[in-house]
Amino acid sequence: MTRTLISVIKTPLTTGPMAVRGFPWLIAGQFTSSIGDMCFAIALPWLVLSSDGGPVLLGSVLACYGISRAAATPLGGILTDRFGARPIMMAADLARFVLTAALGVVAYTVTPSFPVLAPITLLLGVCSGLFVPASFALLPSLLPGEDLTAGNSMSSVVTRLGSLLGPALGGVLISAVGPGPALFVDAGTFLVSAATLLALNLPPTTANAEEDGEDQAVTFRTVLLQGRFLQIVLVAAVIGNLVYIGASEVALPTLAHRDFGAGGYGTLLAGLSAGLIVGALLARVRVRRLRPAYLLVILVLIMGVSVALVPFAGGLIGATACITVFSVANGWSGITIMTMVQLWSPRHLLARVMSVMLLAMSGTFPISVALTGWGVERFGVTAFFPIAGCAMALAILWATAQPAFRDVEHGDRYKGTRETVA
Structure with missing residues (x-):
């Protein structure tokens, strides 16, 4: 694996x-935007808590964000397929620039x-919610099919790196000058992201669809009802994310609190993040004859x-090794299945298909954390991890x-039958 990873990193x-x-402009914008997103994730809580708002206010404000994002995701798919x-993405970035700057003004002017x-x-x-399905639909319109896996890999890597650097930047800014400047920096990242989108040279979507021989009369409802491949992926994604979200957000910190302490929990999270980056790099490798x-x-x-x-696994070192291995496989498998779905989906319905995929993954969050907490x-907590592992295994075995x-082979497309492969 090490030799393969080195060869991937050295790819010209x-x-x-x-x-x-x-x-290159697109991934530069994604990198900048991801830094800003994670800077925001620290600046907003500090803005609330430093003004004696308390955890109830913070939870209520974050709930507004989460609910509206989930509700807007399907709309983002519809609007993206139409416009x-x-x-x-540019409209969402410009709006977020204004709104985040408004939060920065709030930090200086009112309680x-x-x-x-x-x-x-x-x-x-x-x-x-509008931006995310559009971002997943953009790469297939920019890159040829043979480069899409590598493009998704690079996009994931820069996003993960930005997510690692963002909290550090946010922490430094907040410690030095308070949450207001951090919010203004975050606002600036959305302007950078919008500017990079202007540099893209996108071919007309309708022309691409005609070249692929797609039936433009196929509706999203038909794809959902007849696309057996998509149905299976959605079920497996729901099961997998019910387990994964609960494990990472509830079970893992509970285990760390009991056995490893805060420092140990940080080590586990570092392994989780590093593994996702390595997995994203390895996803560029095409495993032939498989x-x-x-x-x-x-x-x-x-x-x-x-x-x-x-x-x-014998303490913190063993647990971190297990989490890192898990994360490598998770990053690799996530990009593999996402690329398969992007290539399979009709071009004129791609954003709507991706919005359903995103809901299957992120929409399970409240159920997953509640069920995991109860379990x-x-x-x-010790019993949860073997149960979670078995659930993952059963989901993929059922799908296979x-x-x-x-x-389904890499690059197979929806053809309007229950089998849905070329």
Whole structure:
């Protein structure tokens, strides 16, 4: 694996996606935007808590953001398919620039309260919900199919790196000058992201669809009802994320609090983040003579075994090793399945398909954390990890038992039948 990873890192930057006009600008914008997002994730809580707002106000404000983001995600898919990814992303970025700057003004002028913060964070959530499905639909319109996996890999890597640097930048800014300047910096990142979108040279979507021989009369409802491949992926994604979110957000910190302390928890999270970056890099490797479904079986079984062993791996070092292995496989498998769905989806419905995928992944958050909290309380945190590992394994084995999933090759497209492969 080490030799393969080194070869991926040494891949010339003038080949593949980097040779496509506009792609370097796109990932530069994603990197900047991800730094700003994570800076915001620290600045907003500090703004609320430093003004004696308390955890109730913080929770209420964040709930406004989360609910509006989830509600706006399907709308983002519809608008993107109608007007194109770039206009929606630029509009969302410009709106977030104004709204985040408004939060910066609030930090200097008034005492933060729910009537002041709720409308702003609610609109920020709407903008984020519009932006995300558009961002997943943009790459397939910019890159040729053979470069899409590598493009998704590079996009994921820069986003993860930005997510690592963002909290550090936010912490330094807040410690030095307070949350207001951090919010203004975050606002600036949205302007940078919007500017990079202007540099893209996108081919007309309708022309691409005609070249691919797509039936423009196919509706989203038809794809949902007849796209057996998509149905299987959605079910597996719901099961997998019910387990993953609960494990990372509830079970892992509970285990760390019991056995490793705050420093140990930070070490576990570092392994989680590092593993996702390595997995994203490895996703660029094309495993020949192996169908994508079988590659996913291997990766998800690795995830299941490694997460099941976390409490039994012999302390912090062993647990971190298990979490890191799990995260590598998770990052690799996530990009593999996302690229398969992007290539499979009809071009004129891509954003709506991606919005459903995103809801299947992130929409399980409240259910997952609630169920995991109950399960950990009822059965103990040690028992949760083997249960989670078994659930992951069963989900991928069930999916692979379905011909519509098992027989799909990389690049197969929706053709309007229940089998949905070319």
